[in-house]
Amino acid sequence: MSAQDLNFRLSPEDLADFHRRGFAGPFSLYEPEEIARSWGRTRLELLDRGAAVYGEATAVSGANNISNYDRHLDHPFLAAHVTAPKIVERVASILGPDVLCWRTEFFPKYPGAEGTDWHQADTFANASGKPQLQWPDGSDFGGTITAWCAFTDATIETACLQFIPGTHRTMFYDETKRMHYSPEANTDVSKAGVRRGFFGYDYRELQIDPSWEPDESQAIAMEMRAGQFIIFWSTLMHASYPHSGESTQTRMGFAARYVPASVRIYPDTSVIEEYGGTVSLDRYGAVLVSGEDRYGHNRLAAQTTRGVPFARSPA
Numbered sequence: 001m002s003a004q005d006l007n008f009r010l011s012p013e014d015l016a017d018f019h020r021r022g023f024a025g026p027f028s029l030y031e032p033e034e035i036a037r038s039w040g041r042t043r044l045e046l047l048d049r050g051a052a053v054y055g056e057a058t059a060v061s062g063a064n065n066i067s068n069y070d071r072h073l074d075h076p077f078l079a080a081h082v083t084a085p086k087i088v089e090r091v092a093s094i095l096g097p098d099v100l101c102w103r104t105e106f107f108p109k110y111p112g113a114e115g116t117d118w119h120q121a122d123t124f125a126n127a128s129g130k131p132q133l134q135w136p137d138g139s140d141f142g143g144t145i146t147a148w149c150a151f152t153d154a155t156i157e158t159a160c161l162q163f164i165p166g167t168h169r170t171m172f173y174d175e176t177k178r179m180h181y182s183p184e185a186n187t188d189v190s191k192a193g194v195r196r197g198f199f200g201y202d203y204r205e206l207q208i209d210p211s212w213e214p215d216e217s218q219a220i221a222m223e224m225r226a227g228q229f230i231i232f233w234s235t236l237m238h239a240s241y242p243h244s245g246e247s248t249q250t251r252m253g254f255a256a257r258y259v260p261a262s263v264r265i266y267p268d269t270s271v272i273e274e275y276g277g278t279v280s281l282d283r284y285g286a287v288l289v290s291g292e293d294r295y296g297h298n299r300l301a302a303q304t305t306r307g308v309p310f311a312r313s314p315a
Contacts, residue, residue: 008089015093022168023222023232029086029149030227039151039252042077054272054279066272066279072104072256073285073301082256087147088289090231091258094145098261098291100298102133102144107253109159112245114195116159117203118214120167121234125175126206127274134264142235143168144257149229151252154222158251159243161222161230164214167237172214173206180205181276192216195242200275214239258289264297 010018018024030038049055051074054067072078081087082101092099107116122142123131135142154160179201190196191204192213204210214237221241222230232238234257243251259265265286271278285301293300 008086009093010090018094018231021163021165022236023163023165023230024090025230026150026222026224026228027086027090027230028227029081029084029229032226035151035227038077042075043252046071046075053283066274066277068106069272069279070104070284071106072101072287073283078104078254079287081149081254082287083289087229087231087256088258091145091147092290094231095258095260096291098294099258099289100261100263100265100286100293100300101256101258101289102263102265102286102298103257105255105257107148107240107255109240109243109251109253111243111248111250113159113243114197115242116240117191117196117198117201118162118164118237118239119198119203120171120173120237121175122171123175124234126173126203127179127181127201128272129176129178130269130273131175132266132269132272133259134267135259136262141169144234144259145231146234147229147231147256147258149254149256150224150226151254152249153226154224154251154253156221156223156241157244158247158249159241160224160251161253162219162239162241163222163232164216164218164237165220168233168235171235172208172212172237173203174208175206177206179203196239261288261291261293262295262297 010024014024029035046068049067052067053070053073072082082104088099119126121144123133124144125131133142133144148161152158179198181200219239224230266272266281266284270281272281285299287301
């Protein structure tokens with residue numbers, strides 16, 4: 001690793017702060033004008049799904065959430081994004097040298113949209129009841145590191161993220177339970193006086209203690225300008241504000257998720273089942289973004305000459 005690469009790693013002090021709070025940042029990845037140009041072009045190009053690894057999900061409301069997973073596997077800008085040293089070196093300073101990007105997702109908030117429920121994710125079994133991540137036996141922690149990048153400005157008015165610092169080491173939800181998918185769950189739920197939903201689910205169905213409520217007095221707003229990103233454990237209690245509708249701009253977040261290469265991704269499964277739909281994993285591959293794959297647990301993606309990964313079988 002070069003000295004230049006080390007410049008993006010978290011310092012010992014920053015790393016200790018990250019472990020205490022569960023998040024770090026925001027950091028600057030793109031200048032506002034740069035991301036405006038890149039995202040303006042990319043969002044139009046993504047309308048062409050000819051090379052997307054997932055076809056349209058089963059024809060159920062909300063299923064497009066799954067169909068738009070992992071577009072870094074067919075688009076050069078997003079492929080470069082998930083391997084950006086400013087992200088990867090910081091993530092590797094937390095997870096160790098051998099790192100996989102296992103999923104990307106878009107998180108739009110349209111003018112007037114409800115907020116996102118407070119939630120945590122350890123195994124990502126929250127929607128289907130089936131774990132999507134399996135850490136090695138004996139691990140004292142789970143989840144994933146999420147690098148959430150604001151492709152447009154994210155303010156309180158336009159539905160920025162909220163975190164409750166220090167909540168990442170205690171799970172308040174049981175992901176072995178099953179939430180019930182209903183598109184109406186987003187439109188008729190008010191929690192602590194705020195309209196919140198979870199993409200067609202009510203996340204409270206997973207609470208270990210049904211009477212427990214998040215301590216929103218401890219919550220902080222993660223406002224970011226376009227081009228900035230933040231990294232956090234998926235087990236950190238997080239949510240988002242509603243979009244006030246005062247701005248006509250859609251807030252667009254892009255989340256890249258990372259795990260050590262020792263983690264098994266989608267163990268013993270051939271489909272993703274979420275949001276009332278399913279997509280096949282036949283063309284899926286995780287992207288090795290740092291170090292080596294010393295385990296051979298997962299199907300990996302190889303780079304094409306255009307810089308876009310394509311899936312290949314495990315060694």
